[in-house]
Amino acid sequence: MSDLALSDSGERKTASEFHDDYMMHGVEYQSFVCPFCFIGLVAKAIYIDGPQGISPHFSCFPKKPHINGCDGYPLIDGKTVKESKVSNKIKIGKDEFSFPEKLVSRSKPSQNKFIDDFSRLVENNDPEKVKERRDKAGRELGSAKYTSSIIRSFASSKKAIISLVYKYAKEEGLADGDRRTLLKESLSKAPIELDGYKTNYQVAFQGTKYFSKYKKIWNGSGVVKIKGNFIYILSYQHTEYSENDHRHELNFYVAVRIPGDLEASPAYHKTIVERLVKAREKELAVKWHSYGMAKLVLDKDSVLLGVDNLDHVFIEKI
Ligand SMILES: [Zn+2]
Structure with a gap:
């Protein structure tokens, strides 16, 4: 399992960046290699559009591990970051789950052109060169975080944590109260950074029952x-x-403001608007998540959450 890969067009990105490019713009690559030792890699949970149980990552092909001292991760001070990447993982029973821990802004497919002349690079593939490349990536990227620009990624990760807790509670025969405590503990242990504000999954999400003056990942269901x-x-x-x-x-x-140039908008934005329009036409309820600061409009007995950036809205498939 690794986070970084080089695509067939020479883009070096993290698995979560490739996933966002797919979700947001429909950009999909056919093949990937390790950016350090160039063995082939398989994209896992990157080209899927549905509730996610696992985080986007890259795997080696069976019996084709990394070579020349590589493990697929950058080096920091000569040490692989593989083991130190613990902050965005939680363990529930035997299951381990990685989740996005930082909301970032990615208005266009991320550009990270790595190399044009791939064949020359592959000729130069001894352990010393592999180490150099890993050192360089460590300096450039550090221990790359699993980030996303799309609220959907955070919402599906929360869902996945909830289902892992339910699975564990069932296996262990936990009472309802203990299960609720475990859920709260697990979500509290999962860090998340929103607009520079560091909090956790338990605090970041908010249903519509109570008002909050803070920026939240609000969620609920309703009519359009x-x-x-x-x-x-x-x-x-x-x-x-x-x-x-x-x-x-x-x-x-x-x-939600409908973009004036919807046709030219990212695929993800079009999907959000299409789902809402369809729900309106068929008079169906939608389940939604949306990030932002809600405002009280007391003279209209309302709370209003205005959303300009459609990355910050997720509408479940109807
Ligand atoms: Zn490698």
């Missing part, structure tokens, strides 16, 4: 309305809010 250039999702669940001894029951709206 379209007005002009805006799509509104009205949450089924009201939001409770108290101020000056007055208890409000507010309508929670997500407002």
Whole structure:
């Protein structure tokens, strides 16, 4: 298992960058090699569009391990970063799960042109050269984090953590209370960085039952309305809010602006708008996640979460 690969077009990126390029723009490569020792690699959980149980990564082909002292990871101070990459992994029972830990901005497919003349590079493939390349990557990238620009990646990782906890609880015969405690503990142990603010999966997500003045990955389900250039999702669940001894029951709206140049937008953005329009036409409910800061609009008995960046919205398949 490794994070970095060189694609057939010479792009060196992390598995999570290749995954985002696929999700966002439909960019897919046919083959990959290790950027250090050039053995062939297999893309795992990179070209999938569905709930993820495993994190994007690269594997060796069976019986074709890395060669010339390589393990697929960069070196920092002469040491592989393979073992030190523990912060974004959690263990539940025997299962280990990696999840994205930083929300980044990637408006275009990430550019990371590595090399044009691949054949010359392969000629130069002794252990010393492999080490040099790993050292260089260590200096450039450090211990590359599993990052994503798409809220969907964080939402499906949370889902995967929940299902691992349920699986473990069933196997071990845990009582409901113990299972809830384990879930809370597991999500609290999973770090996440949003706009420079470091928190964890337990705190970062918020349903619509209560208001928060902080930026959250909000989630809920509701009905879709379209007005002009805006799509509104009205949450089924009201939001409770108290101020000056007055208890409000507010309508929670997500407002998604439809891009003016939708045709030229990334594939992911088109999918989000298509799913919302379809839900409106068929009068179906949508399950949504959206990242941002919600605002109180008390004179309209509402909470409004305005979304400009469609990377920050995830609508489950209807
Ligand atoms: Zn290698």
